[in-house]
Amino acid sequence: MCKLHINLYLYIMDNKKQYTELLVDPSSFLPGVSIDCVVIGFDLTELNILLLQLKKHDLWMLPGGFIHLNEDMDQAATRILEERTGIKLPYLKQFHTFGDVNRRENTKFPGVNHMLGEPFEKMIAFLEKRFISSGYLSLVDIRNCAPTPDAMSDECTWIPVNLLPVLLYDHGDIVKKAMEQLRSRINYMPVGISLMPEKFTMKEFQTLYEKILNKSLDRGNFQKKMLKLEFLVRHEKKLSGGAHKAPYLYSFNKNRYNELVEKGIGYIN
Amino acid sequence: MCKLHINLYLYIMDNKKQYTELLVDPSSFLPGVSIDCVVIGFDLTELNILLLQLKKHDLWMLPGGFIHLNEDMDQAATRILEERTGIKLPYLKQFHTFGDVNRRENTKFPGVNHMLGEPFEKMIAFLEKRFISSGYLSLVDIRNCAPTPDAMSDECTWIPVNLLPVLLYDHGDIVKKAMEQLRSRINYMPVGISLMPEKFTMKEFQTLYEKILNKSLDRGNFQKKMLKLEFLVRHEKKLSGGAHKAPYLYSFNKNRYNELVEKGIGYIN
DNA sequence: ACAAAAGTGTTATCCTTACACCCATGT
DNA sequence: ACATGGGTGTAAGGATAACACTTTTGT
Incomplete structure (x- = not known):
């Protein structure tokens, strides 16, 4: 069974962290429904996912939370994400609801049997x-993001998707499904505008696609295809990147880009 | 607010229908979570959706139900669907979870203020x-389907998607989202095997695609494309279909078809 | 000058689209 | 025989994939 609350208690007591958030009356939440966010960022080299850590137990989990009774589910996701990243109105879409009976038992907590104090009783019954x-x-721009741990965790950091640790509960499955979704719907998601910085080279843009699709793409064909779609604005060259021809910098024509994403920007092959 | 229970009560009292199902102890269900099924069938002419009707109020709704505490969400959907159609293990996939606060207020019940009898109290509190x-x-083969009304409704019938009545709550939105999903992921769903009868003509198969995509396709190109994929088995000709050349009948090579659907059968353009 | 990587060009092949043509069938 | 719709063919245009060529940069 769920031993989250036990670890919470131990953690809080050990670290003397403010824990008023955990004394929130859970009756203000929809019971039995939570939200987990797979937040993806790109550092121009690797795709990263935002994770929370309970250091004491070396336990990692997705940022998440609950839904207030007077709050739409999408609103709740937006709120939760803003609390963890400081970012308002990013690209944020529900992709699947996980409802297996045993979804919390894939990865057990490093359980310590301890009884909890009275102030937590309601929260325990809820959890x-x-x-x-x-x-x-x-999908967020990693450079605009201020990762902030929540009441239950002491770290909130970016972890490369190919170096993920074992995650709490079924969070590993959730990430896997999210990545599949990203891959199969890449043409209909604003991956470029959401994940790239203001200005970037074509190489960097191509790397984004290669990391999402998990295969290498032909340099010349990628360049021609993207340029022909005419959503890129070419700027000055970026000098001193090495002993070779300097690449141009590009940015997005946002109107044009968003139009195209609606219809599907072709790069699945 | 939700007045479903009131109508239920009136309906049951009026019709003296067996209502033991409604006295089920709702504490065996996950609270606050329901399942709604958009069941699609194809009669070789039109796409149809399975709907339930409360005749007295001319009120239509999607087949749905609740999740038992010891039941995976997907299992619950399978069970619910089997109860309404008699079909086991059809193509069945969750596509979206609807969580707006006001999702039940789009279409109001024709509300009658009435107090409910004691035996229903628990169910009312739940609902x-x-x-x-x-x-x-x-996606089901309409010919293998035995529509069966549930305890709350007195009709369970196929309605053409382009003639949908106003639906309960946000069920209209749910259908809309399902149809969008069907359209945009047609290449990755086994629409053919799931919706066509054992044997069919190429024209009928094309009509299926045209109804899903909501546009007409070129006859010759459709035929060549589908034949080249080599998942169709050609049988004898179907005679006496009219004063013209008799069309061949086809069936699916199921292994080949399912392989291809995994990778995506191309017919989005 | 040279290596390295960027930008662009070339070609063969395939797919798509729009139509045309001939064929079989029941009246 | 003939109208009707079925099966197949064709040709233009576009997209894709693989690779070659040229240009620009810092050392």
Whole structure:
């Protein structure tokens, strides 16, 4: 069964962290429903996912939370994400709801049997019940992001997708499904505008696609295809990148780009 | 607010229908979570959706239900669908979870203020709470299907998608989202095997695609494309279809078809 | 001058599209 | 025989994939 609350308690007591957030009356939340966010960022080299860590137990999890009774589910996801990243209105879409009975038992907590103090009782009763969880996929510019741990964790950091640790519960499955979604719907998601910095080279843009699709693409064909779509604005050259021809910098024509994404920007092959 | 229970009560009392199902102890269900199924069938002419009707109020709704505490969400959807159609293991996939606060207020019930009898109290308390609902899309062979009304409704019938009545709550939105999903992911869904009868003509198969994509396709090109994929088995000709050349009948090579669907059968343009 | 990587060009091949043509069938 | 719709063919245009060529940079 769920031993999250036990670790919470131990953690809080050990670290004397403010824990008022955890004393929130859970009756203001929809019972049995949570939200987990797969937040993806790109550092021009690798795709990264935002994870929370309970250091004491070397336990990693996705940022998530609950839905207030007077709050739409999408609003809740936006709120939760803003709390963890400081970013308002990023690309954020629900991609799947996870409802297996045993979804919390894939990865067990390093359980310590301890009874909890009285002030937590309501929260415990709330957390102990079966939960289904809606997964939300978000694409954010890693450079605009201020990762902030929540009341339950002491780290909030970017981890490369190919170096993911074992995650809490079924969070590994949730990430996997999110990545599949990203791959198969890349043409219909604003991956460029959401994940790239203001200005970038064509190489960097191509690397983004290669990391998402998990295969290498032909340099010349990628360049020609993207340029022909006419959503890129060419700027001055970027000098001193090495002993070779300097690449141009590009930015997005946002109107044109968003139009195209609606219809699907072709780069699945 | 939700007045479903009131209508239920009136309906049951009026019709003296068996209502033991409604006295089920709702504490065996996950609270606040429901399932709604968009079941699609094809009669070789039109796409149809399976709907339930409360005749007395001329009120239509999607088949749906709740999730038992010891049941995976996908299992629940399968069970619910089997109860309404008699079909086991059809194509059935969750496509979106609807979680707006006001999702039940789009279409109001024709509300009658009435107090309910004691035996229903628990069910009422259960139903009155806010619900989120997971939408499942199912593709079934309309000829293998035995539509069966549930305890709350007195009709369960196929309605053509282009003649849908106003639906309960946000069920209209749910259908819309399902149809969008069907259209945009047609290449990755086994629409052929799931929706066509054992044997069919190329014209009928093309009509299926035209109804899903909502546009007409070139006859010759459709035929060549599908034949080149080599998942169709050609049989004897179908005679006496009219004063013209008799069309061949086809069936699916199921292994080959399912392989291709995994990778995506191309017919989005 | 040279290596390295960027930008562009070339070619063969395939796919798509729009139509045309001939064929089989029941009246 | 003939109208009707089925099966197949064709040709233009576009997209894709693989690779070659040229240009620009810092050392």
